[in-house]
Amino acid sequence: xxxxxxxxxxxxxxxxxxxxxxxxxxxxxxxxxxxxxxxxxxxxxxxxxxxxxxxxxxxxxxxxxxxxxxxxxxxxxxxxxxxxxxxxxxxxxxxxxxxxxxxxxxxxxxxxxxxxxxxxxxxxxxxxxxxxxxxxxxxxxxxxxxxxxxxxxxxxxxxxxxxxxxxxxxxxxxxxxxxxxxxxxxxxxxxxxxxxxxxxxxxxxxxxxxxxxxxxxxxxxxxxxxxxxxxxxxxxxxxxxxxxxxxxxxxxxxxxxxxxxxxxxxxxxxxxxxxxxxxxxxxxxxxxxxxxxxxxxxxxxxxxxxxxxxxxxxxxxxxxxxxxxxxxxxxxxxxxxxxxxxxxx
Numbered sequence: 243x244x245x246x247x248x249x250x251x252x253x254x255x256x257x258x259x260x261x262x263x264x265x266x267x268x269x270x271x272x273x274x275x276x277x278x279x280x281x282x283x284x285x286x287x288x289x290x291x292x293x294x295x296x297x298x299x300x301x302x303x304x305x306x307x308x309x310x311x312x313x314x315x316x317x318x319x320x321x322x323x324x325x326x327x328x329x330x331x332x333x334x335x336x337x338x339x340x341x342x343x344x345x346x347x348x349x350x351x352x353x354x355x356x357x358x359x360x361x362x363x364x365x366x367x368x369x370x371x372x373x374x375x376x377x378x379x380x381x382x383x384x385x386x387x388x389x390x391x392x393x394x395x396x397x398x399x400x401x402x403x404x405x406x407x408x409x410x411x412x413x414x415x416x417x418x419x420x421x422x423x424x425x426x427x428x429x430x431x432x433x434x435x436x437x438x439x440x441x442x443x444x445x446x447x448x449x450x451x452x453x454x455x456x457x458x459x460x461x462x463x464x465x466x467x468x469x470x471x472x473x474x475x476x477x478x479x480x481x482x483x484x485x486x487x488x489x490x491x492x493x494x495x496x497x498x499x500x501x502x503x504x505x506x507x508x509x510x511x512x513x514x515x516x517x518x519x520x521x522x523x524x525x526x527x528x529x530x531x532x533x534x535x536x537x538x539x540x541x542x543x544x545x546x547x548x549x550x551x552x553x554x555x556x557x558x559x560x561x562x563x564x565x566x567x568x569x570x571x572x573x574x575x576x577x578x579x580x581x582x583x584x585x586x587x
Contacts, residue, residue, distance in 0.1 A: 353395030361391025366490025401443035476523035478583035535571035
């Protein structure tokens with residue numbers, strides 16, 4: 243348990259800023275600082291935040307309160323971002339946060355693509371922090387994460403897994419969208435008519451119970467992190483989310499009733515597959531051209547913090563968790579690859 247107060251101090255600074263800036267770019271501050279504190283880098287947090295926070299916009303104000311009966315009409319309306327933030331600020335102060343999560347998780351899951359999957363990712367980090375300790379700044383962060391997700395709620399075509407493929411084979415079978423020359427919304431819009439998309443989603447073997455759903459989700463995060471290494475040149479930044487979105491869902495499972503774990507797997511698989519379809523390049527980088535893993539996993543995260551890019555920090559956090567579970571060196575090399583490619587941007 244982290245008890246030095248750094249994360250709450252960072253949250254207090256960030257909660258004066260909005261979930262988005264410069265149009266609809268995502269504020270990664272809350273996700274990055276939670277990772278840094280949990281990984282033992284509290285001393286670097288405020289210095290990192292001093293640099294990052296200058297980019298951010300002020301917290302948006304609400305215009306028309308969202309009610310418990312009228313929330314459906316506001317779902318997925320980014321013009322109501324301030325209203326959603328105010329709504330969940332009330333929700334998390336008026337009832338236990340786990341009750342809020344249990345109610346809203348199944349409502350938000352169908353829109354898991356929200357904010358290029360950052361809605362669910364920020365929520366996953368917030369839940370991780372609350373499972374460590376519950377206090378005011380962490381509850382506020384949880385509410386802001388849910389509010390952001392609700393405002394940007396965005397559906398993608400789903401298909402229930404019913405095949406025999408393991409996660410690595412299922413990811414390898416995801417077809418690419420034909421036009422990869424524009425932003426993520428343009429790419430995700432192509433999924434509806436993409437030949438082979440429903441078949442690819444259905445190819446994953448289905449879980450028989452909640453425990454298998456959790457295990458499959460863990461395997462999906464591993465497969466996505468391994469997939470990143472030779473394919474990151476498709477988009478070193480955006481392809482990160484094929485791994486970090488499923489990881490966010492995996493980290494949320496302990497706070498959810500087990501009856502919601504299978505639906506969580508289905509949504510996480512669809513989200514990861516969608517990012518994979520949108521950003522996987524036509525040809526992977528040959529293995530001999532890729533970096534090798536360093537000997538120390540801790541040094542990989544330290545490198546990510548020194549690099550300072552928020553996407554590298556998030557990827558490193560996910561890859562270290564995968565490495566601790568599997569011992570796969572490729573996931574550490576994936577972080578090194580991310581630093582190389584993002585340096586070239």
